[in-house]
Amino acid sequence: MAGMRSQAMHFQARAGQKLADEVLQGALRRAQPLFTAKRQKGMASLAADGLDFGHLRAAAAAIRQAVLDDLDVWLELFEARAKARGAEVLWARDGAEVSQLVVDLARRHAVRTVTKSKSMLSEEAALNAALLAAGVRPVETDLGEYIVQLADEPPSHIIAPAVHKTIAQVDALFADAHGRPRQTRHSSDIPALAREAREILRPQFLAADMGISGANFLVAETGSAVLVTNEGNGRLVTTLPRLHVVITGIEKVVPTLEDVATLLRLLPRSATGQDISNYVSLLTGTKSADESDGPDQTVFILVDNGRAGLLGSEFEPMLRCIRCGACMNHCPVYFSLGGHAYGWVYPGPMGSVLTPLLTGLDQALDLPWASTGCNQCGEVCPVDIPLPALMRGLRERQQHQQLRPRGERWARRVWGWLALRPRLYRWLTRGLVRYLHWLADGQGRIRIFGLVPGWTAGRDLPVGPGRSFHELYAARKRD
Amino acid sequence: MSARADILARLRGAVAGSDRVTRQAAAEARLLAAARGPQPVLPPDGRLRFQQRAVAQACTVDAVAGWASVPAAVASYLETHDLGTVAVATPDLAAIDWASAGLRVACRGAVDADQVGISGCFCAIAETGTLLLLSGPQTPATVSLLPETHVTLVDSRRIVATMEDAFALLRAEHGQLPRAVNFVSGPSRTGDIEQTIVLGAHGPCRVHLILIGETV
Numbered sequence: 001m002a003g004m005r006s007q008a009m010h011f012q013a014r015a016g017q018k019l020a021d022e023v024l025q026g027a028l029r030r031a032q033p034l035f036t037a038k039r040q041k042g043m044a045s046l047a048a049d050g051l052d053f054g055h056l057r058a059a060a061a062a063i064r065q066a067v068l069d070d071l072d073v074w075l076e077l078f079e080a081r082a083k084a085r086g087a088e089v090l091w092a093r094d095g096a097e098v099s100q101l102v103v104d105l106a107r108r109h110a111v112r113t114v115t116k117s118k119s120m121l122s123e124e125a126a127l128n129a130a131l132l133a134a135g136v137r138p139v140e141t142d143l144g145e146y147i148v149q150l151a152d153e154p155p156s157h158i159i160a161p162a163v164h165k166t167i168a169q170v171d172a173l174f175a176d177a178h179g180r181p182r183q184t185r186h187s188s189d190i191p192a193l194a195r196e197a198r199e200i201l202r203p204q205f206l207a208a209d210m211g212i213s214g215a216n217f218l219v220a221e222t223g224s225a226v227l228v229t230n231e232g233n234g235r236l237v238t239t240l241p242r243l244h245v246v247i248t249g250i251e252k253v254v255p256t257l258e259d260v261a262t263l264l265r266l267l268p269r270s271a272t273g274q275d276i277s278n279y280v281s282l283l284t285g286t287k288s289a290d291e292s293d294g295p296d297q298t299v300f301i302l303v304d305n306g307r308a309g310l311l312g313s314e315f316e317p318m319l320r321c322i323r324c325g326a327c328m329n330h331c332p333v334y335f336s337l338g339g340h341a342y343g344w345v346y347p348g349p350m351g352s353v354l355t356p357l358l359t360g361l362d363q364a365l366d367l368p369w370a371s372t373g374c375n376q377c378g379e380v381c382p383v384d385i386p387l388p389a390l391m392r393g394l395r396e397r398q399q400h401q402q403l404r405p406r407g408e409r410w411a412r413r414v415w416g417w418l419a420l421r422p423r424l425y426r427w428l429t430r431g432l433v434r435y436l437h438w439l440a441d442g443q444g445r446i447r448i449f450g451l452v453p454g455w456t457a458g459r460d461l462p463v464g465p466g467r468s469f470h471e472l473y474a475a476r477k478r479d
Numbered sequence: 480m481s482a483r484a485d486i487l488a489r490l491r492g493a494v495a496g497s498d499r500v501t502r503q504a505a506a507e508a509r510l511l512a513a514a515r516g517p518q519p520v521l522p523p524d525g526r527l528r529f530q531q532r533a534v535a536q537a538c539t540v541d542a543v544a545g546w547a548s549v550p551a552a553v554a555s556y557l558e559t560h561d562l563g564t565v566a567v568a569t570p571d572l573a574a575i576d577w578a579s580a581g582l583r584v585a586c587r588g589a590v591d592a593d594q595v596g597i598s599g600c601f602c603a604i605a606e607t608g609t610l611l612l613l614s615g616p617q618t619p620a621t622v623s624l625l626p627e628t629h630v631t632l633v634d635s636r637r638i639v640a641t642m643e644d645a646f647a648l649l650r651a652e653h654g655q656l657p658r659a660v661n662f663v664s665g666p667s668r669t670g671d672i673e674q675t676i677v678l679g680a681h682g683p684c685r686v687h688l689i690l691i692g693e694t695v
């Protein structure tokens with residue numbers, strides 16, 4: 001696969017490293033309650049305006065699903081209207097084609113520097129590496145993306161790319177890159193660091209020949225891109241350079257401006273708890289002859305990179321995703337490991353579903369299992385994607401495609417065979433729970449379980465009261 | 480096969496449903512209907528709601544009775560914050576007598592050196608305390624973007640309830656969208672270092688609103 005190399009096969013090994021990383025664990029511990037509190041605040045403000053989350057998310061999911069039902073038609077409508085307003089519309093099958101198109105554009109327009117607003121698709125395509133190889137300097141301008149670019153790391157969160165970094169680490173990166181005298185060290189100095197980034201990046205914004213952004217939505221009605229940001233970098237990147245390139249997935253179309261309004265009641269609230277992000281820009285076509293600002297040329301690159309394969313499958317609901325990050329913000333696995341353990345562009349529950357589907361089931365064997373099954377992600381998803389069910393679906397596929405270890409596959413088949421024979425199943429479980437109870441120590445725990453010692457390497461196996469669920473249930477019914 | 484043809488063919492193979500002509504007609508009908516989703520229940524006083532939400536977004540808000548009082552209000556804000564007497568304004572505000580309040584205002588697009596930008600707005604949205612700015616020859620987007628301080632003049636009669644109402648007004652008065660429609664809700668900010676919100680990222684650090692017109 002072209003584009004960013006997936007490291008998702010190394011999930012287990014990386015998980016071990018991340019658990020042992022004290023600095024990372026500290027950063028994650030501090031971040032999690034902030035994320036969840038922000039969304040709670042956002043949900044409270046919805047309720048205060050008489051809006052019901054369930055009602056609104058049903059509407060949002062319906063908008064996204066309606067587009068998927070006729071995705072070909074909506075893309076053609078968008079394309080026709082974007083072109084009618086003077087934009088160019090290009091298509092890319094995969095990350096390599098994205099990079100090729102952008103490098104070609106850069107050559108054709110004699111581009112030397114590029115400023116970028118956050119685009120996860122450019123991460124999929126590993127676009128920065130391709131631009132550097134072509135002699136074009138890409139500058140990430142979202143503060144979080146800028147920090148991870150300085151650190152030469154991929155983002156670890158889709159809306160907070162540097163959530164894994166502490167202020168001391170950011171300070172060290174800035175010291176290296178900017179060569180300015182240092183005064184900052186404490187959390188109270190974060191404004192000074194943000195100020196420093198503003199001062200360093202402003203000349204880059206002014207000098208860039210090409211601006212690259214993603215799009216939160218493409219509006220079919222008007223042929224526009226919708227960009228939702230807080231820092232203002234998205235506005236600078238799409239206003240100052242003479243050439244603006246929008247790189248986005250083919251699933252991002254929404255029909256009307258009214259649909260954008262509905263989705264915007266949920267997106268910022270789910271992501272950062274804001275009623276609305278600071279800047280929502282609706283960008284259409286290019287500047288007119290009598291305007292003093294705006295790009296002379298706007299190019300949309302609509303990217304498939306595996307998405308078409310989800311359409312019409314049981315995994316189609318994943319294409320409804322609006323990239324708010326709420327699923328990872330509420331995921332116990334994400335906050336135990338951080339985003340880098342997931343090994344590709346997208347972390348957390350949405351990444352555990354999307355990475356195997358876009359990069360290959362056999363390229364991310366552990367990800368569908370990186371879940372406690374708690375369904376917090378499904379509860380908070382603003383477009384009602386059944387994330388745990390999709391992860392279970394991927395596990396089933398692994399089983400059918402013989403991608404799990406032989407012993408595991410056999411165990412599952414034996415269990416399946418038993419589960420279809422209730423009397424035998426009950427008889428065996430009665431025996432098994434008694435055996436486990438006998439094995440356990442006084443506190444009802446098994447410290448080392450001889451059958452699967454690996455499972456008890458980092459934890460104890462808790463054991464029930466020595467009677468099977470069916471027995472207990474029957475006893476309770478008798479009472 | 481071109482990437483476009485290839486991708487569209489794959490999509491057509493995957494979507495169920497009737498023939499393309501019927502599906503396209505249904506899609507176009509959906510565009511014309513412009514149906515709204517669930518709407519918020521907002522207090523009747525839109526001006527008050529707008530003001531409260533704008534303040535919650537870290538804007539500062541002043542109110543004057545009419546356009547004639549605008550230069551003095553701007554001058555007073557700049558003086559209070561020690562921001563001098565020089566500003567850049569969008570050309571649509573050229574008719575305002577800035578000099579009467581001792582201000583030196585250039586009506587043009589902004590450049591990096593400009594410290595204060597003054598603009599009007601197409602309308603304002605009560606639900607979220609948001610300004611809606613349109614780009615155009617008379618309203619360059621840089622004025623609300625490059626300077627550290629952005630002063631916006633808001634005509635009280637142009638406060639609408641929701642984003643949907645703003646779109647309806649935009650369709651009625653402009654037909655097609657200008658190059659950039661910018662919804663602005665307070666000064667730029669970032670939470671990218673340790674989730675700590677800092678005002679003044681890459682856009683303005685201060686957004687000051689002057690509400691013009693009678694309080695209802």
